[in-house]
Amino acid sequence: MAEFDLIVRNGTLIDGTGAEPRHADVAVRDGVIVDVGRVDGTADRQIDADGALVIPGIVDIHAHYDGQATWEERMQPSSWHGVTTVVMGNCGVGFAPVHDIDHDRLIELMEGVEDIPGAALHEGLAWNWNSFGEFLDAVDARPHDIDIAAQVPHGALRLHVMGERGANHEDATPDDIASMAELAREGIEAGALGFTTSRTRNHKTSTGAYTPTLTAAPDELIGIAEGVGATGTGVLQVVSDFLDVDAEFATLRAMIERSGRPMSISVARNPMVPDAYRGILDHISAANADGLSITGQVAARAVGLILGLECTLNPFLTNPVFAEIANRPIAEQAAALRDPAFRDRLLASHRQHQATRERDKLGGSLITKFELLFEMADEPDYEPALADSLHGRATAAGTTPEELAIDAMLGPDGDGSGLLYLPFLNYVDGRLDAVHEMLTHPFTVPGLGDGGAHVGTICDGSFPTTLLQYWGRDRDHDTIDLAFLVQRHCQQTARTVGLFDRGVVAPGYRADLNVVDFDRLRLHKPTIAHDLPAGGRRLLQRADGWLHTIVAGQETYRNGEATGALPGRLIRGAKRSPSGAMA
Numbered sequence: 001m002a003e004f005d006l007i008v009r010n011g012t013l014i015d016g017t018g019a020e021p022r023h024a025d026v027a028v029r030d031g032v033i034v035d036v037g038r039v040d041g042t043a044d045r046q047i048d049a050d051g052a053l054v055i056p057g058i059v060d061i062h063a064h065y066d067g068q069a070t071w072e073e074r075m076q077p078s079s080w081h082g083v084t085t086v087v088m089g090n091c092g093v094g095f096a097p098v099h100d101i102d103h104d105r106l107i108e109l110m111e112g113v114e115d116i117p118g119a120a121l122h123e124g125l126a127w128n129w130n131s132f133g134e135f136l137d138a139v140d141a142r143p144h145d146i147d148i149a150a151q152v153p154h155g156a157l158r159l160h161v162m163g164e165r166g167a168n169h170e171d172a173t174p175d176d177i178a179s180m181a182e183l184a185r186e187g188i189e190a191g192a193l194g195f196t197t198s199r200t201r202n203h204k205t206s207t208g209a210y211t212p213t214l215t216a217a218p219d220e221l222i223g224i225a226e227g228v229g230a231t232g233t234g235v236l237q238v239v240s241d242f243l244d245v246d247a248e249f250a251t252l253r254a255m256i257e258r259s260g261r262p263m264s265i266s267v268a269r270n271p272m273v274p275d276a277y278r279g280i281l282d283h284i285s286a287a288n289a290d291g292l293s294i295t296g297q298v299a300a301r302a303v304g305l306i307l308g309l310e311c312t313l314n315p316f317l318t319n320p321v322f323a324e325i326a327n328r329p330i331a332e333q334a335a336a337l338r339d340p341a342f343r344d345r346l347l348a349s350h351r352q353h354q355a356t357r358e359r360d361k362l363g364g365s366l367i368t369k370f371e372l373l374f375e376m377a378d379e380p381d382y383e384p385a386l387a388d389s390l391h392g393r394a395t396a397a398g399t400t401p402e403e404l405a406i407d408a409m410l411g412p413d414g415d416g417s418g419l420l421y422l423p424f425l426n427y428v429d430g431r432l433d434a435v436h437e438m439l440t441h442p443f444t445v446p447g448l449g450d451g452g453a454h455v456g457t458i459c460d461g462s463f464p465t466t467l468l469q470y471w472g473r474d475r476d477h478d479t480i481d482l483a484f485l486v487q488r489h490c491q492q493t494a495r496t497v498g499l500f501d502r503g504v505v506a507p508g509y510r511a512d513l514n515v516v517d518f519d520r521l522r523l524h525k526p527t528i529a530h531d532l533p534a535g536g537r538r539l540l541q542r543a544d545g546w547l548h549t550i551v552a553g554q555e556t557y558r559n560g561e562a563t564g565a566l567p568g569r570l571i572r573g574a575k576r577s578p579s580g581a582m583a
Helices: 100-114 118-124 133-140 154-162 173-188 218-229 245-259 275-287 330-338 340-352 392-398 401-410 433-439 464-474 482-496
Strands: 005-012 020-029 032-037 043-048 051-058 059-062 082-086 148-151 196-200 233-242 263-266 296-298 303-307 420-425 442-446 511-517 526-528 537-538 546-551 554-558
Touching: 005 032, 005 511, 051 482, 059 100, 059 464, 082 546, 100 154, 148 546, 154 173, 154 196, 173 196, 173 218, 173 303, 173 537, 196 218, 196 275, 218 245, 233 245, 233 442, 245 263, 245 275, 275 433, 296 330, 296 433, 303 546, 330 340, 330 401, 340 401, 433 442, 433 464, 442 464, 442 482
Parallel strands: 005 043, 005 051, 059 082, 082 148, 196 233, 233 263, 263 296, 296 442
Antiparallel strands: 005 020, 020 032, 051 511, 303 420, 511 546, 526 537, 546 554
């Protein structure tokens, strides 16, 4: 009988602690790492990692698989990018707790905020739950390719307790706050990792209404945080516009002080207020200096929109001539765009109506900013030079960016499969220098990939590949030490949400591992699949270089292809380190 279930031999180990890479074998038994170093003995399976990196499984703490996890086993695209643990329920949106009469409201909220097709949610969600604990049971009933953890969403709490008043942004009464705090406490005790809320005007329902939590008063947020704190565990997650950064941080500090629980917040550079992110980082540093644990979640590249004929957005979305073909099959749209007469009418109409914007859709005011629109190549450039924008190319070629946009969306085969990329947050003056600054800040971790969400507009579940490939290898300056990057996206992300049992390759830790051909690591251009319930479409993105992904000791992906193993399970609550520590 073999001594181990698995031995990964001869790899260059980056163990997740920040230590320098070293040559080591890794032995696994019963889903746990049992030996690291020179490993003798036999195993049921051996993987030769000679010439490759061995790193911990990626822990992605900002995803939205709340629906997908109930109807699907594979959390793609995240699991194609080395992710072995994912945390959903972010940004205050989710599907529990729920009254039966509120199903449509929660679908409208998720559809609007996270751009997940309503038809897919209506068909895919079984709604065999009301309480948050019952929702966790529904997720737990299905095996998955990666581990999944959930958080209690403020939007669902508000609708559950306040009904129409909550949707209409009325102030919560003391009784409302007490009820929401109790439901949050129950969710944490049932196994949620934490509580999340949204305070950004970017988050709207599919009907155009702001998210119910936008104007929640400080006493409501603090009261719910106290409910979480009463459990002695759990984390808090907030996304905010920080319109009044001092007042907002006063509320965030009070939530932490009164609950005793740590918090993470989204941080990005907004080109409209390009230096505001530094003020947020300064507040984060000051809070930590005062003993209040706040961690910034930051992106590995620009938060960018993808536009195309099959996507939610394209530069001609509000053009009345394009409206004539907008609901036709893509092949017919492409045929119309190839027709010179239709193109002439479309372009003439665009010039006439270029001030029109569809502002209720994410990106509505951006879709005709041709100075920020780039044609996506087979190997995407996520820090493109401004001269390569449609505007820059058109100026150089003596044509118009609108004509280039049509050609780009038609694609090289003229079939309408081409895509455009529009970087907005973090991309300023054609550079991602702020991303480097945020990634290396002492109180940040990588996040914001939004796996499972924005399926027709954004494809950022591939952030882990960008983090290693671009910042660890390919950028023309200011690359970042690979051991640091691995530590941040494995050990530190796990600790941010209270999971101290993973993210490190050492005896006693979960056997979540990746074997990576670092020299071959690269992203492919996103593609569109119609594989959601009701035939809903979504953007997906693959990568080369992820040779083996291992979850709880079982190989789930080999060279990017699923093996059929589904060892992933629901994580219920915070987890201690092998030494028993929770800090």
